[in-house]
Amino acid sequence: MMINFEKKGEWLVMSIPPVWEGLTPEQLFQEVWKAPKKQTHFIRMNKEMLINGKSDLWTHNLTKGDCIRLKLFQEEDFGVTPSYMDVDILFEDELMLVVNKPPGIDTHPNSPGQTNTIANGIAFYLQANGEHCPVKHIHRLDRDTSGVILFAKNSFAGAILDRMLQERNIKRTYTAIVHGIMQKKKGKIDAPIGRDRHHPTRRRVSPNGQKAVTRFEVTETNKKNNTTIVRCQLDTGRTHQIRVHFSHIGHPLVGDLLYGGKPSYHRQALHAAKLEFVHPFTLEKLSISAPHPW
Known part of the structure; x- marks a missing residue:
C-alpha cells in the first residue's frame, strides 16, 4: 500500500489511509511516527496540524479519507553555505x-x-x-x-x-574489498569499539568501547590478488566500524592505511551500496542503490 501526499505552499497534505484508521492524531505522532515530544507540542500549540481544517482534534479517532495537513515547509536556513558541485x-x-x-x-x-x-x-x-x-x-x-x-x-x-x-528500521548495506581470502563465508563480528588513545582519529576494538556489530557475507574471492569482496550490514553505526572490525579479524580493507591495509587501491575500498526502509509518510518500501565503483 502506498499513500500519496502533496506539498501545498507551507503544508503537506495527505488522506488518512485504512491502516491509520481508528488512531488519534496523538497516537499517529507518538506511536507511528515516534516524533519528539517537543516538536509534537510545538506543532500542537501553533496549530500546525489540521484534520479536515480543524486544529483541535488531537484526541479524536481518525477515519479513512480524513484530510491531514502538516505545516512543514516554512523557509529555513540551509545550515551550510550553498556551493556548486555535481550532485548525484x-x-x-x-x-x-x-x-x-x-x-x-x-x-x-x-x-x-x-x-x-x-x-x-x-x-x-x-x-x-x-x-x-x-x-x-x-x-x-x-x-x-x-x-x-x-x-x-x-x-x-x-x-x-x-x-x-x-x-534499525533503515537497513544499510555496504561492500568492501579486504586483504586475504576469508575462510568464513558468512557471520558477524561482535566487538566493542572505542577511541585509540594514541591517535586522534583512529578507533580500536576495546572492552570498554561501545557495542558494535557487523554482519558479513563473502560475495567474491580473488586468489590472484589475495583479496575478498564482502557484503556487510550494520546493526550499529560506530565511527569506522567496518574498517575497525575487519582489521581486528586480520582482514583490513584494501587501501585503508589507517587500519593496516596496503595501498593497492587509491582509497579504502568501502562503498555504501544500498539503503532500504519504509517511507514513514507514504508507507512505500524503498530500496535505493548506488552502483559499485569497482
Whole structure:
C-alpha cells in the first residue's frame, strides 16, 4: 500500500489511509511516527496540524479519507553555505533525498567556512530549485567512502528518520574489498569499539568501547590478488566500524592505511551500496542503490 501526499505552499497534505484508521492524531505522532515530544507540542500549540481544517482534534479517532495537513515547509536556513558541485541524486521527494557521495569528499563541514562537502552541494541544488530548507544528514560516510547517504529536508522528517535509524528500521548495506581470502563465508563480528588513545582519529576494538556489530557475507574471492569482496550490514553505526572490525579479524580493507591495509587501491575500498526502509509518510518500501565503483 502506498499513500500519496502533496506539498501545498507551507503544508503537506495527505488522506488518512485504512491502516491509520481508528488512531488519534496523538497516537499517529507518538506511536507511528515516534516524533519528539517537543516538536509534537510545538506543532500542537501553533496549530500546525489540521484534520479536515480543524486544529483541535488531537484526541479524536481518525477515519479513512480524513484530510491531514502538516505545516512543514516554512523557509529555513540551509545550515551550510550553498556551493556548486555535481550532485548525484538517487531519490528525492518533498521530505527527503538520497545522494550517491563520491569518494574524497566530506559528508558535512567539519570546520567553519568549509564549503566543499556533499551537504554544501545539496544546499546549492535545493537553492537552485527554489527550496530553502535545512540540509540534515541522517547518517554519514567517511571522507573516502563512497555511496548512498540519506538527507532530510525539514526537522520533522529528520527527527522521524533519526528514530528509524536508531531503531534499525533503515537497513544499510555496504561492500568492501579486504586483504586475504576469508575462510568464513558468512557471520558477524561482535566487538566493542572505542577511541585509540594514541591517535586522534583512529578507533580500536576495546572492552570498554561501545557495542558494535557487523554482519558479513563473502560475495567474491580473488586468489590472484589475495583479496575478498564482502557484503556487510550494520546493526550499529560506530565511527569506522567496518574498517575497525575487519582489521581486528586480520582482514583490513584494501587501501585503508589507517587500519593496516596496503595501498593497492587509491582509497579504502568501502562503498555504501544500498539503503532500504519504509517511507514513514507514504508507507512505500524503498530500496535505493548506488552502483559499485569497482
